[in-house]
Amino acid sequence: MNVSRRTSLVMLAGVALVLASTLLFLYLSSRSEQTATYAESRNLIRQIMQQNAQWESEILKARVAISHNYDPLVSPLIEMTKLWRTFDSLESQNRLNQSSIWRDTLDAYLIAMKEKTRAVELFKSRNAVLRNSLAFLPTAEDDIQANLARMADADKLQVQNIVTDIYDLLLSSMEFTQVTSTDRAADILVGLNKLQVDKERLPPELHEPIDILSNHIALILREQPKVNSLLDEIDVIPIAERLDDITNMLNRDQQQAEAIDRKYHLFLLLFSALLVLILIWLAIHLIRSFAEINRMNQALVAANDELERRVEERTRQLKDTQGKLLDTARRAGMAEIATNVLHNVGNVLNSVNISADLVSRKLRNSKAQGLGKAMQLINQRQQDLGSFLTEDEKGKLLPGYLNQLVEAIDHEQQGMAEELTQLSKSVDHIKDIVATQQSYAGVNSLLEPLSISELLEDALRMNLGALTRHNVTVLKEYADVPLIMGDKHRLLLILINLISNAKYALSNVSNHERILTLGATIVDGQTLQISVRDEGEGISPQDMTRIFAHGFTTRKEGHGFGLHSCALAAIEMNGHLNAYSDGPGKGALFVLQIPLIAAEGEPCPSP
C-alpha cells in the first residue's frame, strides 16, 4: 500500500514534470515575438514600397524637368538599401529565409532592384543631358538668329528659308520629345541634313552655332528614345510585385506559424488542462487526506475521550471500591471493635459471673434460713413464749442462736455487699468499655490522673476468679510510680488482656509453680514501663513475628483480637507493646512502654 502510493506519487510527479516542460517548450516555441517579427518585417517591406513609390515619383519629376536636383533619386535607393539590410538581418535572424522558395523570392527582388538601380542610373545620366540640350535649344536658336541678323549682306530669302528650317527642326525636336516616333525622327534627320546644307551656304562664323545646335538636336534624337525606353524599362521592373511577393510570403509564413502557434496553443491548453487536472486531483487527494487526518483526529479525540471517560469510570469505580473497601474496613474495624468490646466485656463478665455466682451461692447457703426455723419455734409457743424462752431447753438456746445468726447474717451481708461492690465495679467497667468503644472514632483518648498500682490491682481483680481457679500466684514488682496522666481504659484493656493471656499460658503448666509477675517501673524518667511475665508455654520464634497480627491466635477458642487490639491501643497512646520469649516452654514477657506524663501537682520523677 505504502510502496504503491509512493510509486504513484513519483509517477505523478514525473507526469507533472513532463507536462510542465512541454508547456515551457510550447510557450517558448509559440512566442509572440514571432508575430512581432512578422509585423516588423511587413512594416519594413511596406516602407521599402513607399520609398520605391517615392523613387518613381522622383523619376517622373526628373523626366518632366520639374526638378534639377537628382539627390531625391539617390536617397530612396539608400533608404531602400538600408531598410532591406534591416529586413535581411531580421529574416536571417529568424532563419525564415532558409527555404529555397524564400531564397528565390528574395533573390528575385534583389535582381529586380539591381536592374532598376542600373536603369535609374542610366536614366539619370541620359535624362540630364537630354534635359540640358532641350533647355538649350531656344538659346542655340537665338544665337543663330542673332548671327543671321548681323549678316547685312545676306540673301533675305535664303536667310528666311534657313530660319524656317531651324524653326521646323526645333519644332520637330520639341514634338519628338513629346511623341517619340520614327516618323518624327526621320523628320528631324531631314531637318538636320537641311541645316548642314544651309550651313554650307552661310559664312564660316555661323558654322559653329549651327554645329552646336545640330549636335544638341542630334543628342535629343539619340537620347530621347533611350530615356523613353529606360522609363518603360523602369516601369516594368517589378519591384512592387516582388515586394508584394515577399509580403505574401511573410503572410503565408505567418499563417503557417500561426497555424503552428494555434496548434501549440491547443497543446498548451490541453497540457495545461492536464496539469490542472493533476493539480485538482492532487488537491482532492490532499483534501481527502486532510479529511482522513481530520477523521482520524476526531477518532483519536473520541478514543481519548472514551479513554478518559473510562479512566474516570475506573477511578470512580476504584473510588467506589475504595469506599466499599473503606466501608468493609470500617465494618471489619467495627466488627473488630465489636469483637474487642465483646472480648473485653467477656473478660469483665467473667468477674461479674464469678461475683454473681458467689452472691447466689452465699444467698443459697445463707444463715437466714435458720431465722425461719427460729420463728417457727416461736410461733408454736406463742401463748407461753416467755416460758418457752426461759424454761424450755430449746427455747433457752434460741436467743443465743438468734444472736449467732445475727452475727452470721451480718457477716454474710458484709461479704455479699463486698461482692456486689465488686460486681458493680465490673459492670461499670463494662459500661466504660462500651462507652470507650462508642467514642472510638471521636476523642482519641481521655487522659485522667491514674495510680498505676491501683490500675494493676483493678486488672488483677478483674481476672481474680480465673487466677484463683488456675492457682496462679501473682508476684508484684511495683516501683515507686507517681500519679500519671493516662488513658485508664486503654491501659486497663491492655493489662486485662496481658494478664488473661499469661493465665492461659500458665494453664497447662504442671511441673512447677504457676507464677505471674507484674512489674511497673520508669525507664529514663520519661517512659512508663509495665511488664507482665509468665513462666508458661512461651512463644515460638515463627509466631513472634505475627503475634500482634489481627486474627492470630494459638488457642482453640481464641479470636486473635486481644494482642492486636492491645498493640493498637499502645500505639494510640504513643507507646508500644513488645513481646519477648526464649522459645516454647520458656515463658514470655510482654512489655508495655508509654510516655510518662506526670499528673498535675505531681513531682516529676527523677531519672
Place this chain on the structure above:
Amino acid sequence: MSPLALFVSVGLLLTAGAEAAPLEGPFKPLPAVPMLNSKRVELGRQLFNDPRLSVNNSLSCASCHHLNLGGSDNKPLSSGFDGKPLQINTPSVFNASLNFRQFWDGRVATLEEQIHSVVQSPTEMGSDWSTVVQRIASDPAYRTAFADAYPDAVTEANIQNALADYERTLLSTNSRFDQYLAGNTEILTLEEKYGYQRFQEYGCIACHQGVNIGGNMFQKFGVFGDYFKTRGNPTEADQGRFNVTGEEEDRNVFKVPSLRNVAVTAPYFHDGSEQTLEGAVAVMFKYQLGRTPSKKDNELLVKFLKTLTGEWEGKPL
C-alpha cells in the same frame, strides 16, 4: 525720420534678418556634421593617419588624402605603397560621405566598402585585413580604445566602421556658397552671383547639383566629342564604369565629382590631366555641354566655383 518710423524700420530689418530662409533650388546646403560616437571617430582619426594599414607601413589614408590639401593631394596620380603611380586621380575625402557612390567608377556604395577596397588594393595599400587587424590588435593603446568603443574590440568591420565614421565627420562646412544658400545673399559678390547664374544657364547644374554639387549620378565623359581621342594615350582607368559593369554604354562613364572645394583640389578629372580650374571649365564646356562660352563667362564661372570652398577646423581649405 520720426522715432516711430525708425523703430518700425529697425524692427523690419531684424525680422528680415531672422527670417533669412534657405533658398530653394537644385542646390542644398551642406548638412551639419553628424553626431557620432566620439570614441569611434577618434579611433578613425588615428587609423586614418596610421601607415600600418598599408602592407609596408608606407602609406596611411592621409598620405593621399591630405586634409590641408583639400582632402586629396596635388598630384595628377598619387603613388601606391610601392611608390608606383596609381591609375586614377585621388578624389577628395572631404564630403565623400555625401557622394551617392564611392570611387570614380562608383564601384562601391559605402565608405566602409571603399576602405575595404583601398586597403586590399594591390596598387594602393597592398595589404590584407588579417594583417591589418593583427597589427592594430597588437597595439595596446588601440586594443584598449577599441575595447572601449566596440563590444567586440578589434575586428575588420570595426576598423572600417571607425574610419568611415571619421570620414563622415569630414565635411567642409561654412563655404560662402553655403552661407549664400542659407540666406546670406550678401556673402557673394555680384560677379560670383553672375557666375552662379551662368552655372545654371549653361546647364552645369544638369549634373552638378544636389547637396554635394555633383556626386549623385554617373555621366559619360565626352557627351559631345571624344575626349579621350583628343587627349590620347587611353588607359584602362579611362574606361570608367565599363570596368565595373562590362556594359558598352558604361564606357567612359564616371561618377560626376562633387564641385565642393574644387578650387583647392587641382589637378582635375580622373586622369588629373587638367591643372587649372579655367582649363577644367573649358573641357567641361567642350565635351560635356557641347558649347563655347565666352571668356568672360568662363571667368565668372571660375569665380563662382571658388565660393564652394569650405572650411575645416575653422580654417578655409
